Amino acid sequence: MSNPARTVLIAALVAATLPATGAAAVAVTPMTPLQHTAVQPAPLPTDQCLAQLKTHCYSPQQLQAAYDVNPLYAKGITGKGRTIVIVDSFGSPTVQHDLEVFDKQFGLPDTPVEVLEWGEVPPFDPTNADQNGWAGESTLDVEAAHAVAPGAKIVLVETGIAETDGPVGVPEMMSAVNHLVNAGEGDVVSMSWGTGERHFPGYDVGDYTSLTTLRYAFQNAARHGVTLAASSGDGGGAKAGTGGFWPSSDPLVTAIGGTHLDLDNSGKRLSPDSAWTGSGGYVSQVFDRPAYQNSVKSVVGAKRGTPDVSMDADPDGGLWIYSSYDPKAPGWWLGGGTSQASPLFAGVVALADQAIGHRLGQIDNDLYRLNAQHAKGIVDVTAGNTGSTGYPAGPGYDQATGVGTLDAAKFIAELR
Numbered sequence: 001m002s003n004p005a006r007t008v009l010i011a012a013l014v015a016a017t018l019p020a021t022g023a024a025a026v027a028v029t030p031m032t033p034l035q036h037t038a039v040q041p042a043p044l045p046t047d048q049c050l051a052q053l054k055t056h057c058y059s060p061q062q063l064q065a066a067y068d069v070n071p072l073y074a075k076g077i078t079g080k081g082r083t084i085v086i087v088d089s090f091g092s093p094t095v096q097h098d099l100e101v102f103d104k105q106f107g108l109p110d111t112p113v114e115v116l117e118w119g120e121v122p123p124f125d126p127t128n129a130d131q132n133g134w135a136g137e138s139t140l141d142v143e144a145a146h147a148v149a150p151g152a153k154i155v156l157v158e159t160g161i162a163e164t165d166g167p168v169g170v171p172e173m174m175s176a177v178n179h180l181v182n183a184g185e186g187d188v189v190s191m192s193w194g195t196g197e198r199h200f201p202g203y204d205v206g207d208y209t210s211l212t213t214l215r216y217a218f219q220n221a222a223r224h225g226v227t228l229a230a231s232s233g234d235g236g237g238a239k240a241g242t243g244g245f246w247p248s249s250d251p252l253v254t255a256i257g258g259t260h261l262d263l264d265n266s267g268k269r270l271s272p273d274s275a276w277t278g279s280g281g282y283v284s285q286v287f288d289r290p291a292y293q294n295s296v297k298s299v300v301g302a303k304r305g306t307p308d309v310s311m312d313a314d315p316d317g318g319l320w321i322y323s324s325y326d327p328k329a330p331g332w333w334l335g336g337g338t339s340q341a342s343p344l345f346a347g348v349v350a351l352a353d354q355a356i357g358h359r360l361g362q363i364d365n366d367l368y369r370l371n372a373q374h375a376k377g378i379v380d381v382t383a384g385n386t387g388s389t390g391y392p393a394g395p396g397y398d399q400a401t402g403v404g405t406l407d408a409a410k411f412i413a414e415l416r
Helices: 046-052 060-066 070-074 095-106 129-148 170-182 209-223 291-300 338-356 364-372 408-415
Strands: 083-089 113-118 153-159 188-191 194-196 227-231 254-263 269-275 283-288 303-305 309-312 318-323 331-334
Touching (some): 060 070, 060 129, 060 254, 083 129, 083 338, 095 318, 113 170, 129 153, 129 318, 129 338, 153 170, 170 188, 170 209, 227 338, 254 338, 338 408, 364 408
Parallel strands (some): 188 227, 227 254, 254 309
Antiparallel strands (some): 254 269, 318 331
């Protein structure tokens, strides 16, 4: 199965996720199309969301407080001079307008979104389920990344073929990434989509060539110091032996899992973060354990394990998102899923690149090094668990949330 890590969307007046099409389910479309039976005309504060919608909801400012980025902003570290690349199928025709509405609502600086159409991108049809779903994904990705790194440039890559099972659609995505790397565009790439390794041709007979030949873009990105991040999936994970969820299973990619945040209206934590039940944790069948995971080999074994680190993903605590690509349902809804977590993490990387003055490249080396040192910028997540085939969170690295989550200001200071 494949989907863009199944962006979980909450119609603002319906406190429920869309029908399950998570990373462990079987689906041939990238994600469930948006079905907004109702949307909010304006975002609500958290206490009103809890009272009216029976769910948590967060503004950019609350997430900025939760991840301790305000000390960075005070120093002029906003991601300025850095570029976040977001890769999605089809994109959204209203992404720039929607970001501007988002910015005006929350007092964020406007940022032009550079759209790169790669291949024959069809005209947008809001009645097309694939296009509608990917438009929601694109909107979430752009607004979540901008919420953390409001000064960073954003490039939205729109491909003309939907990423579905196995390699379908992925070659176009890899070609686009490779092009941008060669052009010097992009310091960090966020990919809120994925597919099971087992869906690539040849997997059943141990021939992984159909997957590994697609890695050339990642290898090129690594040579150029570009950081790659991908959603770890929303299916709750699976035990070793069932294969990984690619591209997050790739050793050159940082796999971003999901947490639940319990914040008040100001963004102050009311309780420690816990693992989101949908956070994807997998053990790759294709890739051996990379050197940076040697310190956690007792957990992952001989193969590459995911996730590496986690950010807010529980739809019970999603970021308010504005969209108008569907003329029948413009308005505010709540993001969620590891689709949200990956661009949030990409925003932190953009801040770090600016603060340090150069690209960080393969950031997993730093994540596991700092985790082994018990650095304060790595915040352990010890509560909660993922799905019935997943993992519990506990002290140290686990396959529910990886090394945990981040205190961005401390994490970036420790990278120096």
